[in-house]
Amino acid sequence: MTARLRWLLAALAALLVLGCGKPEVRNPVQPSPFREPTDGGFLAGTALVDITPPLHLSLFGHGPEGRVATGVRLRLHCQVFVVSTGKEPIALVPCDLQSPSAALQRGVAARLSYYGIPITADRVFIMATHTHAGPAHYFDAPGYSGPFSSSIPGYDEKVKDFLANAVAEGIVRAFAAQRPACVGWNEVNLTGLAFNRSYVPFLANDTDGNYVAPILEQAHAADRGYGQASAAVAPGAGHAESSQASLATGAERAVDPRLFVMRFDARAAGSTTCDAAGPPLGVLAVYGVHPTGVANTNQLYHGDIFGFATRVATACLSDAKPVGHGGALSFADTECDATLTVRDDNVLVGLANGVEGDVSPNVQFQSVPNARRLGRRLGVEIARAAAAIQTLDAAGPFEHAYWELWFPSGRYDDSGHELCEVAELGIAAGGGARDGPTRLRVLDAANPGFRLKLPDGMKEEDRPCQGYKLPLRLGTAPDPQKFPSYGALGFVRVGRARFATVPAELTTVTGLRIRQILTSGLGTSSIALVGLTNQYLQYVTTKEEYDFQYYEGASNLYGPHTAEFIARHVDCLAGWVTRNRESGRPAADRWVKERCPQPLKVNELSRFEPHPKPVVSRMPEEEDLALLALDAPEVQPTFEDGAPGWEMTFPRLPITFTADRGKYRVVVLAGQRGNVVEDDDDGASIETQELLDEQRWRVRWAPELDAGDDICDQWFRLAVRGRFELESKPFKPDCARARRGLP
Amino acid sequence: MPVALAPLLAACGLQATAGPAWVGHERMAWQMNGVLGTHAQRHSGGVVGVRVGSVIDHGIALKSGVLHGGYDVLAIPGWLIVQPGLDVGAGQAVRHVFDGVGAYGGGSLEVRFRFWTGDRGASYNLAFPACDIVLGGRGGIWMPPEHSNTTAVYVERTLDLGVRFGFGSDLTSPSQGEMPSRVTPSTAPGGAR
Numbered sequence: 001m002t003a004r005l006r007w008l009l010a011a012l013a014a015l016l017v018l019g020c021g022k023p024e025v026r027n028p029v030q031p032s033p034f035r036e037p038t039d040g041g042f043l044a045g046t047a048l049v050d051i052t053p054p055l056h057l058s059l060f061g062h063g064p065e066g067r068v069a070t071g072v073r074l075r076l077h078c079q080v081f082v083v084s085t086g087k088e089p090i091a092l093v094p095c096d097l098q099s100p101s102a103a104l105q106r107g108v109a110a111r112l113s114y115y116g117i118p119i120t121a122d123r124v125f126i127m128a129t130h131t132h133a134g135p136a137h138y139f140d141a142p143g144y145s146g147p148f149s150s151s152i153p154g155y156d157e158k159v160k161d162f163l164a165n166a167v168a169e170g171i172v173r174a175f176a177a178q179r180p181a182c183v184g185w186n187e188v189n190l191t192g193l194a195f196n197r198s199y200v201p202f203l204a205n206d207t208d209g210n211y212v213a214p215i216l217e218q219a220h221a222a223d224r225g226y227g228q229a230s231a232a233v234a235p236g237a238g239h240a241e242s243s244q245a246s247l248a249t250g251a252e253r254a255v256d257p258r259l260f261v262m263r264f265d266a267r268a269a270g271s272t273t274c275d276a277a278g279p280p281l282g283v284l285a286v287y288g289v290h291p292t293g294v295a296n297t298n299q300l301y302h303g304d305i306f307g308f309a310t311r312v313a314t315a316c317l318s319d320a321k322p323v324g325h326g327g328a329l330s331f332a333d334t335e336c337d338a339t340l341t342v343r344d345d346n347v348l349v350g351l352a353n354g355v356e357g358d359v360s361p362n363v364q365f366q367s368v369p370n371a372r373r374l375g376r377r378l379g380v381e382i383a384r385a386a387a388a389i390q391t392l393d394a395a396g397p398f399e400h401a402y403w404e405l406w407f408p409s410g411r412y413d414d415s416g417h418e419l420c421e422v423a424e425l426g427i428a429a430g431g432g433a434r435d436g437p438t439r440l441r442v443l444d445a446a447n448p449g450f451r452l453k454l455p456d457g458m459k460e461e462d463r464p465c466q467g468y469k470l471p472l473r474l475g476t477a478p479d480p481q482k483f484p485s486y487g488a489l490g491f492v493r494v495g496r497a498r499f500a501t502v503p504a505e506l507t508t509v510t511g512l513r514i515r516q517i518l519t520s521g522l523g524t525s526s527i528a529l530v531g532l533t534n535q536y537l538q539y540v541t542t543k544e545e546y547d548f549q550y551y552e553g554a555s556n557l558y559g560p561h562t563a564e565f566i567a568r569h570v571d572c573l574a575g576w577v578t579r580n581r582e583s584g585r586p587a588a589d590r591w592v593k594e595r596c597p598q599p600l601k602v603n604e605l606s607r608f609e610p611h612p613k614p615v616v617s618r619m620p621e622e623e624d625l626a627l628l629a630l631d632a633p634e635v636q637p638t639f640e641d642g643a644p645g646w647e648m649t650f651p652r653l654p655i656t657f658t659a660d661r662g663k664y665r666v667v668v669l670a671g672q673r674g675n676v677v678e679d680d681d682d683g684a685s686i687e688t689q690e691l692l693d694e695q696r697w698r699v700r701w702a703p704e705l706d707a708g709d710d711i712c713d714q715w716f717r718l719a720v721r722g723r724f725e726l727e728s729k730p731f732k733p734d735c736a737r738a739r740r741g742l743p
Numbered sequence: 744m745p746v747a748l749a750p751l752l753a754a755c756g757l758q759a760t761a762g763p764a765w766v767g768h769e770r771m772a773w774q775m776n777g778v779l780g781t782h783a784q785r786h787s788g789g790v791v792g793v794r795v796g797s798v799i800d801h802g803i804a805l806k807s808g809v810l811h812g813g814y815d816v817l818a819i820p821g822w823l824i825v826q827p828g829l830d831v832g833a834g835q836a837v838r839h840v841f842d843g844v845g846a847y848g849g850g851s852l853e854v855r856f857r858f859w860t861g862d863r864g865a866s867y868n869l870a871f872p873a874c875d876i877v878l879g880g881r882g883g884i885w886m887p888p889e890h891s892n893t894t895a896v897y898v899e900r901t902l903d904l905g906v907r908f909g910f911g912s913d914l915t916s917p918s919q920g921e922m923p924s925r926v927t928p929s930t931a932p933g934g935a936r
Contacts, residue, residue: 427867427920445867445913445920452865453921464865470920473868476861 038086041272041395042494044264045178046282046348049078049170050681051095051163052301053135054620055655055690058150061098061132062296062436066150069135071689071698072658073302073368075681076134078126078167079310079350081264081284082119082174083494085398089178090123090492091171092284092499094350096303097128097163099536100503102484103140106608107164108171115168117175122402122603125490125501126167127352128532129306131291132436133298137618138163140610143423143482144536147474148430154616162619162659181281182274183396184263184327184389185496187526190381193374194289196254196508197360197434198448198552201545203254211512211525215254223250252362256355256508256515260286260528261385262497265327265392274392276322276329279347283313283386286499286528287378288354288511292435293361293371300687301658305361306351308375309382311683312336313349316383320347329387336380349382352530355511357504357539358552360435367642368685372704375683396495401577404488404606405569407537407558408480411597412565419558419565420465423483425538426451426554427472433551445470451549467560468547481611483557487535489566489573498527500573502566503535507552509542510563514570521574540566572596623654627724635718635731637738638700643685644738645702648718648728652690652697663723664688666699670714674727677716678703705735712736753912754784760877760905761799766885767897769838773799774806774901782824782909783815784916790815790826798837807834807847821863824855824875830883840897841887849883849899855907862911865919873909 052075059066076096082089109121136150138160145155196202199219207213264281267274291304303310316336320329363370409418431446432438440446451468471478487503500518511529519525539555546553546560556562572592579588592602633648657664666686668678678701680686685702699718703711712735720726758778763771780792789812796807813828832847854877861871885897913919 430867443914444922445918447922450920450922453919471866473862473866473871475868475871477863 039180039270042181042183043084043086043178044181044281045082045174047080047170047174047177048348049080049166050075050661051078051166052076052659053162054659056620057159057618058136058152059133060136060150063432063438064148064151065296065438067299068151069299069301071300071687073300073685073687074307074683076301076303078170079348080170080174081282081350082171082178089119090400091119092125093167094127094129094352096131096307097134098130098132099128099532100126100534101139102535102608103160103610104138104164105534107160108168111164111168112171115172117172119171121605126534127530129291129303129351130353130532131304131306133302133304135159140612141484142611142613145612154614154618155612156616156618158619180267180269182265182267182392182394183495183497184392186261186385186389188259188385189257190259191248191257192252193362193378194255194359195251195362196358198358198550199251199254201548201550201553202358202508204544204548205509205542209513209516211516212509218253219250222248222253254508255359256288256511259381259385261382263386263389267394272394274327274394275325276327279317279320282348284350285382286352286354286530288356289359289361290356290435293363293366293374294368295366296436300689305371305375305378308372308683309379310349310351312376312379313382314346316380317347317386320387326390327392328390331387353532355506355508355529356531357507359508369643393495397493399493399577401491401573401602402488403573403602404486405598406486408485410565412561412568419561422478422480423557424466424471424478426469426549428549428554429551430472448550449548465559468549469554484535484537486606487537489569490533491573491577499530500527501530501533503533504537504540505531507541507545510540514567517567517571518574521571521578576602620655622656625654630726632727632729635728643702645700646731646733647698647700649696649698650726652695653724665721667719667721668701669717669719705739753915754781756780756782756907756909758877758905758907760903762902762904764837764899764901766836766838766840766899769840772837774837775799775803776903780811783817784911785919786917787816806837807832809847822857826853836885836897836899841891841893843888843891845888846886847883849881851879851881853877853879867913870912873911875907877905877907879903
């Protein structure tokens, strides 16, 4: 063998070794130059992404009480909004997930880099809606993949990849679909939809500030007036807004009622006219409430209240008409009842969660009909707020800031005080929240308020770092890598629209205090505070709330001063944004370096070191089941979960089918000709579920009877479309019987 | 699963020790003990257990079974435990000094150094392990049975060194926390404002 040949073979071997060692997303390429033609105005692109995974993944959000998914109620979506002014685009992505994870954000960014899309991780804002009926298994932090995190815990790279691929693909589509746009912004108050579930700690807050004091006063006034107002309002006097307001309890007042809406309308290139011409391109709303309208016994994927709300708002706006000159739109409320298949060419409505840490949905009991009712109201209000926007801007300020903060031992003041070194949950968190209690509540210690017994008169500086928290542990000493160590604050401004993002769930007063800081730093209070973005650090409460050790305080990972830590850095970020705008980045960086506790790394990324544990394989492989031709099944009436419905069963299909709309979807056909009147993704509540014996599937249609009484006089068929085609025998809903709750 | 078993296994440990033993005026023998017993968690308290004694002599020969009762004093909580105790048992002394199954009564003092545990400091731990180094001494008397070859009473003294593997759970331990008296909106701090 000649020397030259040996060298050649060695080089080939080296290439082979390097090739084998490449990560799954190979050859990340440098972003190609952004060549989108621009007129200096706003560009916006939208895309709808279906992230419904296959069945048999654990549902995440209710800890060990969460079930394993055996079906689908509403398909899980991400709504992607890519916005830019011709350079440095950002992606705002509300998703039907319980929470984001760093692994997901970084996974999406890696794919975008591979595709050559110039949106880096600091420009990807994955905002979880916080549905508790989305999948688990994509969290790199062991605390969210380990014991008690879900019913069958574990991290599965394939689940993370499935979600990351879907989100990245959506961003690519939205990026490619960018077009000149006008941007409008609105803010309205929406009351009666939610209540403060940890009202006692809420009342313990100091009445500091311009934002906190009025809400506390309102709550107290409502408590004082509640009995009198109840007596004063005659039965059936009803639903007038004033009556409702006077009947609101203190707990209903003790929430941040703000609903924020950003609206994108298409415009002609080069035009600065923003008069409405038809339905908008998209709407991104922010409202704070736990989407826990359905109880933790649920086994189906769905977006809960937010899933219903976005579909209703989409239906409302899809046929909206301009009103005179300006941006205002109008739509008939009946449009909101229309069922409509959610598609990419509809108005895209996304809903991110706001200040919701201690905020629960205002339902008498958790059920699908109640979640749908609340979602309907929220959806209609989103559509109204979007339609009411008079002024949209073709161009304006476009700002972005992103700051990854290190939480362990993070300094939160100038005196050198630090957060706890290790994140821990309190025992009171083990019992779950009020709208998702766990079996551990049989223990007195796992109930709200149970806390560490500290000697009377113990000075604050002598207390353990976690203060009154009695840490909940299993096994060995706390693992510093169990929960995330860093989380990012973010700020986005698009014209009048402003979003501040945090990687956690803020309680009402924490949110109000942060808003106060933002207001003084940025000169406006109209800022949507979005929680659960890009990382999940559980709850952040005020110090006063923390000391009560209710569920939220016990879930405040880094100790009683976490809110101060976040507030301090939000203040820094607001200062950086202002100075960056006024004096440029060097001056802004200098200002923050002098004033802020952590080294400044705005718009830079921390080193990402995932430690998932345990690693499992839950993502089902494609199955090869024989799909038999079947006789048309009978449809039977049922009454479940407070709602009548009609169902058919048939032999089971591959459980991966639910992840692909090309392979599986369910529709309702009406009349002789079999027109499709409803689709399993339009919010009409068509549920697919694998039955207990795992040998059959069930399809159940549970329409709202009061919304479409004409269904009572028609013949229908349930049908499966895709790789497997099946139609039921015709049936006619017996509405009178169904309304009486009889199957 | 560990949590389901926690109440059953909580505050139990398995201990193995070995050391020299002397019976009467007989020469020293090497003995080994296995103990299954409870231990105190969080606060000092009474403990019970059973001990099986054996002698190491060309193999291990079981010699005695003893019921043990004691009191764990948490000298340095989480680190050091001192346990005085009493023993009542039956069997043979480590040296063959009488025939038949005799009776034993005595006392013990044990010091345990907890060199590893998953549970130091205040917490509510659902299930945690603990490993101790055990240093102890025992003294007692053996009484031969009727019709034995002797009627003499024999004093037995031992020194023990070994390890203990323990398991604990706060599901069954005295709580380190409290549920403050129920607060309502009107009694909550700030409620009077």
